[in-house]
Amino acid sequence: MVQRALRSHHLPTVRRRIFRQLLESLLYEGVLKARSEADGRSAVDGVDAQGRPVRYVFTLGDPAYGFARTRIVRDPLLRVSENGESEAASLTGFLTEIREHLGGVTDERIEGFSRELEETLVKDAVAQCAREERDGRLAEADYDVLEGMVMDGHPYHPAYKSRVGFDLEDHLAFGPEFAQPVRPLWIAAHRSLTTAVSSSTLDGAYLRGQLGPAWDAFRQELDQAVLRPEEYELLPVHPWQWREAVAVPFAAHIRDRKIVALGTDPHAHLAQQSIRTMACQEAPHRDYMKLSLSILNTSTSRGLAPHTVTNAPAVSDWLRGIVASDPYLRDDLRVILLGEVRGVAVAPEPVSELVRERTYGRLGCIWRETLDGRLDPSExxxxxxxxxxxxxxxxxxxxxxxxxxxxxxxxxxxxxxxxxxxxxxxxxxxxxxxxxxxxxxxxxxxxxxxxxxxxxxxxxxxxxxxxxxxxxxxxxxxxxxxxxxxxxxxxxxxxxxxxxxxxxxxxxxxxxxxxxxxxxxxxxxxxxxxxxxxxxxxxxxxxxxxxxxxxxxxxxxxxxxxxxxxxxxxxxxxxxxxxxxxxxxxxxxxxxxxxx
Known part of the structure; x- marks a missing residue:
């Protein structure tokens, strides 16, 4: 799959899109200035590794009416050097050659951002190739499946599919475009390490209702380990997260049995477009689960900060209360809020502030109400x-x-x-x-x-x-x-x-x-x-x-x-x-x- 994608027409198509979004955003945000060429095109000047002048040439369209957004005509970005004119082929090369116009950006920033762009290039090319081979129709998909099929990512941010942290096997296994079943791992975390908050609408049987017989099986695991189930909070963990971001930084807590792996979820889930949110196709009455995922996508870490996990049910209860008491929202507009009904964050105090980031936001889950059953029959x-x-x-x-x-x-x-x-x-x-x-x-x-x-x-x-x-x-x-x-x-x-x-x-x-x-x-x-x-x-x-x-x-x-x-x-x-x-x-x- 990867080789087919990289040798297909999808790679240059995706690269042109990334270049367009990168250049449009740099110009629009005032980071970069373009100059006009004699032929009406626009150019950005740069210097290659040998100190020789190069320039990147493109055609600006009229600014958008909305917000005066910069728009580039969808022709390929051209690189002009003493060797002639050719389509720009290297995202990293582009950033490196124009860096003197980027306001003193550091090597570290260039390296990090260029990696995001290069990862986006390969991962989106693979995704587009897979979509072409699968040939699924958007119009025929139900909502949760469509979440994964709508795969174009952020239309403005150039690193819209970087998923830094996922290798290509992870990308194929956990990217929503590939619709592979995911079974989260369930763990028990000692209450001395956790904060758990629920909506006022929930009762103590919520997780039992979500998990069914697996709830009793997980508690039996704790009993058999001679641990007290009432002293632990249960929460799901993304399989990648357990392997890559939990096992090592939380090793001491796992050794002390303050964190105990219990087994996999009884149902297969599909990743939604946010990647870290799971929808249960096998049991659609189950709520969505938003899981900590320590990857970088669209330049943002996808962990779950403990204070946001703690706030989730309170904010949702507040908003739902507003809708319930406002006839305009409730009866006229009939707006649907998918409330966040429970949150659990595992946040042990670090041995030093120097290592806080190793565990901060790495283990957490927010349960969000399912859309199943909320629509009218014709909707x-x-x-x-x-x-x-x-x-x-x-x-x-x-x-x-x-x-x-x-x-x-x-x-x-x-x-x-x-x-x-x-x-x-x-x-x-x-x-x-x-x-x-x-x-x-x-x-x-x-x-x-x-x-x-x-x-x-x-x-x-x-x-x-x-x-x-x-x-x-x-x-x-x-x-x-x-x-x-x-x-x-x-x-x-x-x-x-x-x-x-x-x-x-x-x-x-x-x-x-x-x-x-x-x-x-x-x-x-x-x-x-x-x-x-x-x-x-x-x-x-x-x-x-x-x-x-x-x-x-x-x-x-x-x-x-x-x-x-x-x-x-x-x-x-x-x-x-x-x-x-x-x-x-x-x-x-x-x-x-x-x-x-």
């Missing part, structure tokens, strides 16, 4: 990432829906069911939800959007307690520790711009921004019209709630500029501060008026 769900996915022949997954309902009616309905609940959470309640495409699903009836599914709240909300509509209901949350590496990972802030921009960045900039460009490219549905419809959906919502006028101003989504995260710059520059840049906001401007 189906599709990951929001699927809205820009294509079948192997290039046909968009949404094509039958667009043709049935018409592009304008379909977009209008999509925005009404998608934008409105999220705006209401923000402006009505003061809560920003990080609703990028991987955290949302669209529910539809024969392609007509009916409502949305929201999920992944443990580190995916942001608010200012003083500006909540009902501060008394907000839970007290574990704070982010000083040694937590991600400076952009926080839930509470006094800065209302950071609240609004958190939502605007995830939902509008990446999620709807990509959809708008996709519809323009494929259906000639102009971005300007798309964003006019977005503004109209927001205006229609605000007209329903004139009593919230002060809060519309407080959480201003139509301000001229907003700050979005510099995803590529963050990987190249020191991670000592928030990496944000200001971009024009397509929600700013005259409010659109729809005809009734």
């Amino acid at each position: 189906r769900a599709v990951p929001y990432t699927g809205l820009i996915a294509r079948e192997l022949d290039g046909t968009p997954l949404i094509d039958p829906w667009v043709r049935r309902w018409g592009i304008r009616e379909w977009v209008k309905q999509l925005l009404e069911v998608s934008v409105t609940p999220l705006i209401h959470f923000l402006q009505g309640h003061g809560i920003a939800i990080e609703s990028h495409a991987q955290n949302m699903a669209l529910v539809h009836d024969q392609g007509r959007p009916t409502r949305v599914v929201l999920r992944d709240f443990h580190d995916g909300v942001r608010f200012s307690r003083a500006h909540l509509a009902d501060p008394a209901t907000a839970p007290e949350l574990a704070s982010t520790p000083s040694y937590h590496a991600n400076r952009n990972s926080f839930v509470e802030t006094d800065d209302l711009d950071l609240v609004a921009d958190f939502f605007l960045d995830a939902f509008f900039f990446i999620n709807l921004g990509e959809l708008a460009m996709f519809l323009d490219d494929v259906y000639d549905y102009a971005e300007e019209e798309f964003w006019s419809e977005v503004r109209a959906a927001i205006a229609a919502y605000q007209a329903k709630f004139p009593e919230l006028a002060d809060r519309f101003a407080l959480f201003d989504v139509s301000k001229p500029q907003l700050d979005v995260e510099q995803l590529t710059a963050r990987r190249l520059l020191p991670d000592t501060e928030l990496r944000l840049h200001s971009v024009p906001n397509p929600l700013h401007g005259p409010r659109a008026i729809r005809e009734a």
Whole structure:
């Protein structure tokens, strides 16, 4: 499989995509400047290993209407040297040759990021080759299977499938695209090492209901080891994680029987698009399990920080309580929240701060409610990432829906069911939800959007307690520790711009921004019209709630500029501060008026 992929047409196709996303993001984030060539093309200058000048040549298209995103015409990036002009073939070579224009980036940063790009190249080529050989149709897949089949990854971040830590055998075994059954290992961790928190909706029989007879079998394992089951918490571990990230750093605890391996899960699971979340195909009533996974993907570690595991059930209970008490969310929009109902984190105190990272976030699980049984008989769900996915022949997954309902009616309905609940959470309640495409699903009836599914709240909300509509209901949350590496990972802030921009960045900039460009490219549905419809959906919502006028101003989504995260710059520059840049906001401007 690997050799076939690397010798196939998929490798240069994937490489061109990575180059395009890399160059677009570097230019857009202001890390790199291009100059104009006499023939109308653009170029970036560099120097090769022998000190000779080279330049990389490409064609810039018009900036996107939404957020003025930089767009490169999808021609190959060309490398021009004294030996002539040829297609750029080395991602590492590109970064190395242009590094003098990257603002003093270190060797370590170049090496690390180039590795992510090279890993993405090979792993995506293998995945695309496997998909072609499997020839599965997106339109025929159910939701949990579709999660793995929608495999294009982050549409902006260039290291969208790096999975650093997985070798190619791991990639084939655990990558969601390959739909291989995964059986998590269950362990018992002594309560002196763990924090376990459950939703107020759960009773003590939750895990027994999830595991069935295996629950009793696991407890018998502890009995036979002359250990007290009541002194241990049970949790699943990803097989790769146990092998690569648990056995050695937790060796002392395993030796002392504070951590005990019990056996594999009784059911096979499928990895979802986040890789670390498991869906149980054999028993769909079981909840999803989000597992610590110490790989690096899209430049972010996929461990589970203990404070986020601890906060998960409290945040979900809070949000579900808001929906239950708000007739607009509950009855009119019928929004579905997949609550995080239980969290267990294994977090022993390290022998030294120097080695904390060896165990921090390495062992944990968050149980998330299943979507099974939550839809009406005529409804189906599709990951929001699927809205820009294509079948192997290039046909968009949404094509039958667009043709049935018409592009304008379909977009209008999509925005009404998608934008409105999220705006209401923000402006009505003061809560920003990080609703990028991987955290949302669209529910539809024969392609007509009916409502949305929201999920992944443990580190995916942001608010200012003083500006909540009902501060008394907000839970007290574990704070982010000083040694937590991600400076952009926080839930509470006094800065209302950071609240609004958190939502605007995830939902509008990446999620709807990509959809708008996709519809323009494929259906000639102009971005300007798309964003006019977005503004109209927001205006229609605000007209329903004139009593919230002060809060519309407080959480201003139509301000001229907003700050979005510099995803590529963050990987190249020191991670000592928030990496944000200001971009024009397509929600700013005259409010659109729809005809009734």
